[in-house]
Amino acid sequence: xxxxxxxxFAERLLKSRYIWPLxxxxxxxxxxxxxxxxxxxxxxxxxRFYGNPIDILHRSAPVALLxxxxxxxxxxxxxxxxxxxxxxxAGAVCANLLxxxxxxxxxxxxxxxxxxxxxxxxxxxLVSYMGIQPIIATLLLMVTGRGIAQLLxxxxxxxxxxxxxxxxxxxxxxxxxxxxxxxxxxFIISQLMLRRTALGLFVEAVGCNSxxxxxLGINDRTVKLMAYLLTGFCAxxxxxxxxxxxxxxxxxxxxxxxxxxxxxxxVLGGAALSGGRFSIPLSLxxxxxxxxxxxxxxxxxxxxxxxxxxxxxAVVLVLLLQSDIFRKQISGLAGKWRHS
Numbered sequence: 440x441x442x443x444x445x446x447x448f449a450e451r452l453l454k455s456r457y458i459w460p461l462x463x464x465x466x467x468x469x470x471x472x473x474x475x476x477x478x479x480x481x482x483x484x485x486x487r488f489y490g491n492p493i494d495i496l497h498r499s500a501p502v503a504l505l506x507x508x509x510x511x512x513x514x515x516x517x518x519x520x521x522x523x524x525x526x527x528x529a530g531a532v533c534a535n536l537l538x539x540x541x542x543x544x545x546x547x548x549x550x551x552x553x554x555x556x557x558x559x560x561x562x563x564x565l566v567s568y569m570g571i572q573p574i575i576a577t578l579l580l581m582v583t584g585r586g587i588a589q590l591l592x593x594x595x596x597x598x599x600x601x602x603x604x605x606x607x608x609x610x611x612x613x614x615x616x617x618x619x620x621x622x623x624x625x626f627i628i629s630q631l632m633l634r635r636t637a638l639g640l641f642v643e644a645v646g647c648n649s650x651x652x653x654x655l656g657i658n659d660r661t662v663k664l665m666a667y668l669l670t671g672f673c674a675x676x677x678x679x680x681x682x683x684x685x686x687x688x689x690x691x692x693x694x695x696x697x698x699x700x701x702x703x704x705x706v707l708g709g710a711a712l713s714g715g716r717f718s719i720p721l722s723l724x725x726x727x728x729x730x731x732x733x734x735x736x737x738x739x740x741x742x743x744x745x746x747x748x749x750x751x752x753a754v755v756l757v758l759l760l761q762s763d764i765f766r767k768q769i770s771g772l773a774g775k776w777r778h779s
Contacts, residue, residue, distance in 0.1 A: 527693050
């Protein structure tokens with residue numbers, strides 16, 4: 440009986456959505472420890488914690504924010520390719536207000552967040568009310584949004600000096616970078632909204648079958664619009680902390696291709712791109728896998744020309760391990776090998 444119980448527990452463990460992403464992250468951490476025994480060391484100095492784990496969390500903050508919003512959009516059956524451009528717009532709005540006018544920090548932040556919400560409103564309206572395919576609607580803003588940011592900056596890199604604003608990107612709270620606290624705050628609020636209210640069920644229902652959810656009395660258009668508004672908010676916040684971190688707005692490079700990392704993190708978290716199933720904690724775990732992998736490549740001293748190839752191979756391996764079909768094929772081959 441004990442053998443059957445342990446076997447059943449092992450089967451449930453292997454089928455868990457958390458086990459393979461966690462195993463991938465653990466393997467990377469072990470590999471880094473073999474390269475550098477002090478990789479996970481954290482020390483406190485001058486009122487701040489330092490160490491590779493803190494650095495990984497800090498550097499992953501923008502993608503983590505994007506992944507939270509992207510998870511909800513993908514859960515509704517959509518996608519948002521414009522989040523990188525929205526980051527550039529929000530950063531440009533804040534930077535120009537800080538440079539050109541004597542306005543309060545609160546006003547600057549409200550303007551930056553409002554620009555992201557406006558972008559989310561445009562995407563959501565095009566997708567939910569105009570019936571445009573999400574990939575096309577958001578691709579439009581992906582292209583035009585970065586152009587808008589460049590117009591706001593007049594084609595230049597806009598720099599500023601503002602201690603309060605810069606604190607959001609490089610400051611600390613209780614010794615921990617503010618960016619980590621912001622991600623944690625957005626995560627908790629999003630998780631409460633989606634798992635402690637009916638909104639999460641509405642999102643899953645719309646993602647699984649939008650037409651059927653409408654017959655159940657769910658306003659699928661409003662749900663989709665809210666999803667894109669959340670993505671716009673998260674992208675704007677990511678743009679704000681990115682601008683605050685470098686004390687400037689670089690419309691050409693900020694957020695460039697981060698939308699792909701955000702989508703990849705959601706996929707690593709096991710979300711279905713067709714909609715329905717989603718998990719914000721697993722998406723954030725996917726973000727940590729990506730950032731830890733980037734750090735691993737740098738720490739290992741591998742040639743920079745191999746970085747993207749190594750990253751792609753590692754991601755493919757994680758995705759294969761998450762595939763039930765792949766694991767069954769491996770188990771079948773292993774069984775044949777044992778009996779031969």
